[in-house]
Amino acid sequence: ETGVTQSPTHLIKTRGQQVTLRCSSQSGHNTVSWYQQALGQGPQFIFQYYREEENGRGNFPPRFSGLQFPNYSSELNVNALELDDSALYLCASSPIVGTPGKYTQYFGPGTRLTVL
């Protein structure tokens, strides 16, 4: 069974640029959630995708957008990068959508984004 993988591992961008981060969910998992973890803080929920549709969103501006593909892999796109977007971006997959806590999320290792 393959775990959650994310690419790239590290990324450096400059302000105003756009970035795409990728996530492959664990085999058999149809739900993917994205989180932003700033240095010294806990992960903050960005959004969740289920069956290629957005299924919940946290307090992030529209320049954070995503996609989920038929194979359940997912992308996180961030436009007009700001310095405060520097963080570890985590992807988590789960086997079922529904009431959080009723299922286990499996996290990938994250992508470390630095915005200069």
Place this chain on the structure above:
Amino acid sequence: TQLLEQSPQFLSIQEGENLTVYCNSSSVFSSLQWYRQEPGEGPVLLVTVVTGGEVKKLKRLTFQFGDARKDSSLHITAAQPGDTGLYLCAGAFGQNFVFGPGTRLSVLP
């Protein structure tokens, strides 16, 4: 806005000592999870607690969910260097998980 607080923020202890870390909120959660995160990795789920007053044990780790489902504690007995990491609590609220800022634990040999 839901807010989870964790204390202490940092903890450094010697191998063999016991410790307790806390997770508190003014909100009621339908369930609460504890994770451990090591440098360069994503969080790994340790336990999920659902019922108020629930106690779960995982080897040397004991987790308790408060009666009102607003707080939780994690107690580690005879800590080992392998327990070093960032301990995160996460509360289920609606469709989302809300994470606390974490307790960074360092166990020295």
